[in-house]
Amino acid sequence: MKRIGIDVGGTNTDAVLIDKTTVLGAVKSPTTSDVMSGVVNSIQRIVKEQGDARLDIDAVMIGTTHFTNAVVERARLDRVAAIRIALPASASLKPMVDWPADLRACVDPLTFMIEGGHEYDGRPLVPLDKNAIREAAAQIRDAGVTAVGITALFSPLTAECELEAAEIVASIVPDARITLSHRLGRIGLLERENVTLLNASLQSLGKATVAAFRDALKSVGIVAPFYLTQNDGTVVLAEVAAANPVYSFASGPTNSMRGAAFLSGRDEGMVIDVGGTTSDVGCLVNGFPREANNIVEVGGVRTLFRMPDLLPMALGGGTIIDPQTGKIGPRSVGYRITEKALVFGGDTLTTTDIAVAAGLVEIGDRDRVKHLDKSLVKQHLAGIHAMIEDGVDRMKTSAGDMPIIVVGGGAFLVPDRLAGVSEVIHVEHAGVANALGAAMAQVSGEVDQVFSGMTREAALASAQEIATRRAVEAGADVETINLVDAEDIPIAYLPGNARRVRARVVGTIGSPGMKLVA
Structure with a gap:
């Protein structure tokens, strides 16, 4: 079975072509500002590499940062209606009470607090106020809002109130896109409500993104089914993913972790994915990313649902180093590394320049960094290694040394020896492990x-x-x-x-x- 795996990162768009477990081709292209042209470029290069060989593609797997970026950038989000079924409980804290002000203003919520919900033991708190649901639905319809999130007290135990409310809303607002909290989050009311409303605000973007990817694939002759990667290291049909875009949060690092497991042949251990802008440290358990069991913030919003346990660090191949103070990051040149880095003729000192000057990797023109003082290069490398060791130490669950698998385009920044690490494992195709993880998901x-x-x-x-x-x-x-x-x-x-x-x-x-x- 031949598949194409694509991972759209902040710096690079990677693509691989695999036949079962054999890598037939791999390319890395700069991510473009419009994203889709970068996807098209990567696929065209993959196809071109195969020459005249006939390609029978069974599926395309795509990992994207579209939805996370929308939340972080406060852009392309729908206005939402929040229906909370919990009165007389929870009256003191309204929906989105802990959202950043700019994000809350972006979704401009209509909020309704209605009697109903259940106790922790499954008993009804009070009867569901169906008339209040109807009145809320009428206001939602009149306001022209179609993104609706419904959250009921203890609905993961008993979803009856959410299901009944959704039926009423759908009968009054036929074109409503309804997200029910019991299908996404866990028992905590506010965090479950938060992820429900994030999902509701992203659904139209999900639909538009899937359509754009489909058009991009068709433009290069691909009409096979395609899937979007999820944050547990698996994939779902694109149309299913569009309905639950929050499950694509942090899918890029999980793709890399699955790719690391495949490339190394190991199901247990730590993984560091060093990209162009950031690095992510995680842990493999049975070949899949370890799941977080605590609250995870997304764009400043507290959520409690399925998310990988990751430690992001502001360290990547494009991370900027201040030549005056020696400070590493947190800013990065990102996908403009081929314009800004010294080795490419730019004027910005990056971690890649340090690695080239130290002879760790051959990228760009080494003559452009020959002027860098050797002692400073050594000092900056020590700072980079210290950041990595600290990240690994923070993610370990025991005091013993653990093996770590290194992947990502900036894998050259990780040395062969690290404190607290029993073995540093470098693998073939490490630079496109994210796309490979998507392809074989x-x-x-x-x-x-x-x-x-x-x-x-x-x-x-x-x-x-x-x-x-x-x-x-x-x-x-x-x-x-x-x-x-x-x-x-x-x-x-x-x-x-x-x-x-x-x-x-x-x-x-x-x-x-x-x-x-x-």
Whole structure:
């Protein structure tokens, strides 16, 4: 099965062509300001490399930073309507209470706080105020808002109120795009509501992004199904991803981690992905990124949902070094490195210039950095290595030394020896590990909810069934699905043998039913 994997980063757009587990071609191109032309350029180069060979492409996997960038840049976001079903509880803290003021102004929310929801043990708090839902829906319709996020108290335990409210809203606002919190977040009300509203604000961008990628692929002759990468190291059909764009947050680093696992043949260990702008340190568990179990901020918004446990650092191949103070970062020349770095004839000292001057890598014109003082070069390298060692130490969960796999276009910045590291593993194709991780990704299905009134075995079986159904909806072949992770935690003080169950399954992509000839 031939696939193309593409990863759009802040500095470079990488693409690979694989046939099962064999890498047939790999290219790295500068990311363009309009993104899509960079994607087209990368695919055209991949196709050109194959010469006259016939390409039967089964699928295209794309990793993109579109959605994270939209939140960070406060741009391309929809106005949202927030419906919280929790009164008389939670009245003192309104929706988006902890959002940065500029982001809140960008989505200009309509907020409604309505009676309903459930107690922690599944009992109704108060009856759902259906009339208030109807009135809210009418105001949403009259305001012309179509992005709606619905959050109910303890809905991960009992989703009844959210489902009923969604049905009412859809009957009054037929074109509404509704996000329900129990399908995304965990029990914490505010963080779950936050990710729900972020998702609602991004859905039209998700639809537009998928359409733009489809047009870009068609422009180079590709009509195969395509998928977007997710932040758990898997992929879903593009149309499914467009409905839940928040699951693409941090998908770039997870692509790199999956690529690192594939290239090194290791399922356990640490990974550092050194890009052009930033580096990400993470941990592999059973070949997949370790999941964060705490609150993760996205664009200044506190969220609690499925996210990889990563430590981002302002260190990359394009990181700027102040020649006066020797300070490394946090600013970077990004995709303009071929214009700004000294080795390319620019006037900005970067970490790449230091690496070239030290003889670690051959990039650009080494003669342009011969004037750099050797002692300063050594000093800057020591500072870079100290940053990496600190990042690794912060992500370790035990005091012992651990192996680390190095990937990314700036992998040359990582030395062969580091304090606290048992082995530094450099791999072939490290510069395009992100695109490779996308290309060989599987499809996943996940569930994280509370089950009660059944035995432990029945709860685990129900969770696996739900996760399997979600994987099939996302594009997995049901015959290939395997359970890769499951855990259950009994919940004290809840009746009915209640337990929180988390389960994840993965499978290969289903038969696409169509092929590409390029």
